Amino acid sequence: MPETHFGYRQVPLDDKQALVDDVFHKVARRYDLMNDLMSAGLHRAWKDALVTAINPPTKGRPGRLEQKPDRDFALLDVAGGTGDVSFRTIRAGGYGTRATVADINAEMLSVGRERAYGQGLDDAVTFVDANAESLPFPDKSFDAVSIAFGIRNVPRIDVALGEMHRVLRIGGRFLCLEFSNVDVPGLDALYELYSFNLVPVIGRAVVGDAEPYRYLVESIRRFPRPNVFADMMRAAGFGRVSHRVMSGGIVALHSGWRL
Numbered sequence: 001m002p003e004t005h006f007g008y009r010q011v012p013l014d015d016k017q018a019l020v021d022d023v024f025h026k027v028a029r030r031y032d033l034m035n036d037l038m039s040a041g042l043h044r045a046w047k048d049a050l051v052t053a054i055n056p057p058t059k060g061r062p063g064r065l066e067q068k069p070d071r072d073f074a075l076l077d078v079a080g081g082t083g084d085v086s087f088r089t090i091r092a093g094g095y096g097t098r099a100t101v102a103d104i105n106a107e108m109l110s111v112g113r114e115r116a117y118g119q120g121l122d123d124a125v126t127f128v129d130a131n132a133e134s135l136p137f138p139d140k141s142f143d144a145v146s147i148a149f150g151i152r153n154v155p156r157i158d159v160a161l162g163e164m165h166r167v168l169r170i171g172g173r174f175l176c177l178e179f180s181n182v183d184v185p186g187l188d189a190l191y192e193l194y195s196f197n198l199v200p201v202i203g204r205a206v207v208g209d210a211e212p213y214r215y216l217v218e219s220i221r222r223f224p225r226p227n228v229f230a231d232m233m234r235a236a237g238f239g240r241v242s243h244r245v246m247s248g249g250i251v252a253l254h255s256g257w258r259l
């Protein structure tokens, strides 16, 4: 059977998803708090950059004079977890901005539904239990497709990229936010120290288990470099592929279009 990596461990390809599901099942209730703690709030700025690139139309925003847009703007946020990117996109967009959160983990989706309800966004967001490798949506059905900190968890990245390309409309944009490689001298050593020593300790203190956060750190190291990932995007059919790194390379924002 073909093999892949779960963090630094080599595992049969068909076993990876269950291991990943176990990680997010354990962390779901504390997921958003941990994001703030581990990134010192930086994940908010990274997600804001992603939402700016998604660029939902702002027509019809309260306080704006323009009329409502002719049709809705539909975002699909794959591996959308507890809904953060979708909520931010809806808030940034105007009347008619809608989002679908697709995630394989029922626990993450359930936290997301509660948050959407709490924030009064439940009419604009739909939560769907779905595997990125076989999305239950028709071809060309979304204006934009995003995936934030999700793609490295998916066992067959090429299959998921193909699916995200399939459901994107012609002229639509695909955006992928993912951890990358810190190449800034000095910062790289500090980042290694922080990742391997502090992150699992914070995980144990907050979630009660260091293992999910060891996986997080290791899976970041195993993820392909931005230029290799760009080639994978091109192979899946995306055009005008580009990326930019943020925070000294801690994350990269990848972009591609369905042409």
Ligand SMILES: C[S@@+](CC[C@H](N)C(=O)[O-])C[C@H]1O[C@@H](n2cnc3c(N)ncnc32)[C@H](O)[C@@H]1O
Pocket (backbone or CB within 6 Å): 017, 020, 021, 024, 078, 079, 080, 081, 082, 083, 084, 085, 102, 103, 104, 105, 108, 130, 131, 132, 133, 147, 148, 149, 150, 153, 154, 155
């Ligand atoms: C690090 S979280 C990111 C959540 C959210 N995008 C964010 O940025 O806050 C990774 C998410 O990927 C989901 N995931 C892992 N494998 C998946 C798959 N094959 N299909 C869909 N979602 C998956 C997990 O359940 C988890 O919610």
